[in-house]
Amino acid sequence: MTKIVFVxxxxxxxxxxxxxxxxxxxxxEFIHVTNKSDVSQLNYLKETYDVQIVCEQKKAITEANIIFLAMKPKDANDALNSLAPYINKDATIISVIxxxxxxxxxxxxxxxxxxRVMPNTSAAVGMSASAICWNELISDGSKLLIIDLLESIGSVKVxxxxxxxxxxxxxxSGPAYFYYFAEQFxxxxxxxxxxxxxxxxxxxxTMEGAAQMLKNGDAEPEELRRRVTSPGGTTEAGLEQLMAHKVNEAIFACIQAAQNRSRELGKLFES
Structure with a gap:
């Protein structure tokens, strides 16, 4: 049986x-969880999901088939250095850092x-949008296993x-943007x-219906928007205000800033 350890x-x-x-x-019983020092969080996960709390980290790491690296980027350097001597040579590492x-x-x-996997917190309701990449040492069998695991929390794109x-x-980061829009609306x-x-x-x-229309794939977002927007109507009046306030530029700036920060985090770790 596959033994998974979350660090x-x-x-x-x-x-x-x-x-x-x-x-x-x-x-x-095959999911083990450890963290740096937050015992209360470990106890919460044990009580909520009946997973196993790791008291002896070295032993758990040695026996793991799959290790999820789920610590904060600022903690990654120390964590990886401490784990390195104990990881089974056949274990697959899945990083969500x-x-x-x-x-x-x-x-x-x-x-x-x-x-490397980038899921999102909608995994909690089985609706994550996860993207994944891997190195050449991941076998075809392991690829299928990882995709199968991740599909239990949503969709997966290589x-x-x-x-x-x-x-x-x-x-x-997308769910946070959505929640921000929800707050404002x-x-x-x-x-x-x-x-x-x-x-x-x-x-x-409204959002669920619009998302489903987009998911059906019979029209591009621009065309779907046009179908809702009657000349001189209420939708046009609202859209004019979004354009006047340059919401499109704000969205581009949002995505640019977030991906720039992703690159910065990698460089900080490497340095």
Whole structure:
């Protein structure tokens, strides 16, 4: 049976654990979790998902088939150096650390199978948009296993490693952008008379419906927008304000800043 160890127990680790256990891909008894010092978080994961808390990290790492690196980028250097002597040579490393390259991980852990994954926190409800890349030491069988595991938390797209920076900006950070828009639309709706619960329900259904229309793939976003926008109508009036406030430029700047930060994090680690 595959034994998985999560090194790091934060929001992303929890989201993946939630998806894996809900999807019944891996029994909780084969999922082990450790972190730097937050015992209360480990106890929470144990109580919530019935996973195993790692008290003896070295032993767990030695016996692991798959190791998820899920610590914060600032903690990665110390963590990798401390783990390196104990990792099974046949273990597959799956990193969800933003910005840190496969080569950088190889420099710390030696030549071994390594995959980099950028999921998002929607993994907790089985709706992650995950992108993955790997080095040449990942076998075809391991690729299928990793994709199968990740599909229990959402969709998976194989990409070139260089593209993970923009993936991080788009889908890795994307849920936060969506929640920010939800905050603003709700606030505006409440200001102009709607109850909070009604505003939220209408916003959620609107976004779900629009996403489904886009997912059906019969038209580009621009065409779908045009279908909603009658000349001289309410939608046109609203869109004119979005354009006047240069929301498009703000979105480009948002994605640029996030991917730039992803690159910076990698360089900080390498230095």
């Amino acid at each position: 790091g127990a934060g929001a992303m680790a929890e989201a993946i654990i939630n998806g894996l256990t809900k999807g019944n891909k891996i029994s909780p 933003a910005g840190i390259s496969i080569q950088t991980i190889l420099n710390s852990l030696g030549n071994r199978p390594i995959a 990409v070139a490693e260089e593209d993970l920076h923009v993936v991080t900006a788009l889908s890795g 709700e606030s505006a709706a409440i200001k102009y008379g709607l109850e909070k619960g009604d505003a939220r329900q209408l916003f959620i259904q």
